[in-house]
Amino acid sequence: MKRISNKTRQQLEKIIQDATVDCYDESEALSGWETTLEENIRVPQDCTTNHHQATLLKFTGSANSINALVLVDGKKLIVPIETIKLLDSKQDLFIQAYKQAMT
Numbered sequence: 681m682k683r684i685s686n687k688t689r690q691q692l693e694k695i696i697q698d699a700t701v702d703c704y705d706e707s708e709a710l711s712g713w714e715t716t717l718e719e720n721i722r723v724p725q726d727c728t729t730n731h732h733q734a735t736l737l738k739f740t741g742s743a744n745s746i747n748a749l750v751l752v753d754g755k756k757l758i759v760p761i762e763t764i765k766l767l768d769s770k771q772d773l774f775i776q777a778y779k780q781a782m783t
Contacts, residue, residue, distance in 0.1 A: 717778065721736070723739075724736060727750065729759050737749045
């Protein structure tokens with residue numbers, strides 16, 4: 681696993697804290713995450729998912745997770761957000777924070 685710097689760790693912790701502030705249960709936390717992602721990640725945006733070049737089109741929530749609608753080879757797919765890697769490293773921090781929070 682790739683080591684992260686203290687600065688990045690602090691950034692991830694702040695994103696997690698901001699996304700889940702005042703959340704009292706899992707449902708509220710997911711809603712907080714969906715809002716945070718929508719407000720901080722520009723779409724459409726180039727990304728990779730499962731080692732395929734893709735375009736992130738939007739986020740979609742479900743009862744217990746957040747997914748992403750992506751365009752891969754001309755096909756629209758819904759994939760777990762954990763499989764997304766954004767090319768913009770600053771915006772990708774928000775996905776990394778979500779992954780960290782969910783583990």
